[in-house]
Amino acid sequence: MTALHVLTLTLVVVGAALAAWFKDLLASVIALAGASLLLSLEFYLLQAPDVAIAEAGIGAALTAAIYILAIRKTRPKEEE
Amino acid sequence: MSVIVRTISRVVAPVALAFGAYVIMHGHLTPGGGFQGGAVVASVVALLVVAFESGRWKKWKDVLLPLEDLGAMAFTILAFLGLGATFFRNILAGGGGLFGAPVPQLGPNPGALNTAGTLPLMNWAVGLKVIAGLGSVVILLSLFGREDG
Numbered sequence: 001m002t003a004l005h006v007l008t009l010t011l012v013v014v015g016a017a018l019a020a021w022f023k024d025l026l027a028s029v030i031a032l033a034g035a036s037l038l039l040s041l042e043f044y045l046l047q048a049p050d051v052a053i054a055e056a057g058i059g060a061a062l063t064a065a066i067y068i069l070a071i072r073k074t075r076p077k078e079e080e
Numbered sequence: 081m082s083v084i085v086r087t088i089s090r091v092v093a094p095v096a097l098a099f100g101a102y103v104i105m106h107g108h109l110t111p112g113g114g115f116q117g118g119a120v121v122a123s124v125v126a127l128l129v130v131a132f133e134s135g136r137w138k139k140w141k142d143v144l145l146p147l148e149d150l151g152a153m154a155f156t157i158l159a160f161l162g163l164g165a166t167f168f169r170n171i172l173a174g175g176g177g178l179f180g181a182p183v184p185q186l187g188p189n190p191g192a193l194n195t196a197g198t199l200p201l202m203n204w205a206v207g208l209k210v211i212a213g214l215g216s217v218v219i220l221l222s223l224f225g226r227e228d229g
Contacts, residue, residue, distance in 0.1 A: 049111035049112070050111045050112060050113075050116065053103060053111065053112045053116040053117075053119075053120065054115065054116045054119055056120075057116060057119030057120045057122070057123050058119050058123075060123075061120075061123030061126060061127065062119065062122060062123050062126050062214060062218070065123070065126030065127065065129070065130050065218060066126070066217075066218065066221060068130050069129070069130060069218070069221050069222050070221070
């Protein structure tokens with residue numbers, strides 16, 4: 001059980017690092033949504049399904065949609 | 081967006097919509113409630129707004145903004161209904177009428193939908209407000225600014 005927690009939290013950190021590392025902003029947003037989805041899995045493993053549903057709805061779906069709408073109206077690449 | 085995104089959206093949207101309605105409807109029995117189910121349904125709205133062109137969503141804004149007021153009004157009226165005893169008094173619970181059935185002896189289970197009095201109605205009110213609020217946020221964001229740059 002502890003190994004599953006460690007694996008999930010490591011993947012959350014990897015997703016967050018990828019979100020900061022990508023130059024393509026759309027890939028960055030998708031990495032952030034993946035990290036958020038894994039965070040909601042971690043909430044479920046910690047027996048808080050209530051928070052997990054809210055995190056999956058808000059963190060993974062709505063935040064990604066708002067970022068994608070913002071990227072669509074601006075430049076899709078990060079400035080060097 | 082591309083045809084792949086649009087096809088996947090057509091498949092996922094009804095399933096996610098049904099799951100959100102389930103979470104709101106069983107808010108008094110299972111994990112989740114008005115806010116969580118409303119967030120799931122609002123994410124369906126966000127998915128559709130992102131996947132399909134933004135022009136056709138302009139008229140939905142005029143539908144969603146009154147719905148948000150309706151949700152807040154319904155919640156407040158349901159709270160004021162119990163004012164004979166106290167604010168938020170659950171007047172329907174245990175009364176035998178709508179949502180007034182007694183809780184089963186073994187404790188609540190997901191099948192005991194007709195219990196808990198005004199709580200399911202308040203869950204629907206909160207869910208309506210969250211759907212309309214978050215949905216109109218996404219739709220308004222897709223309307224402003226320059227088009228596909």
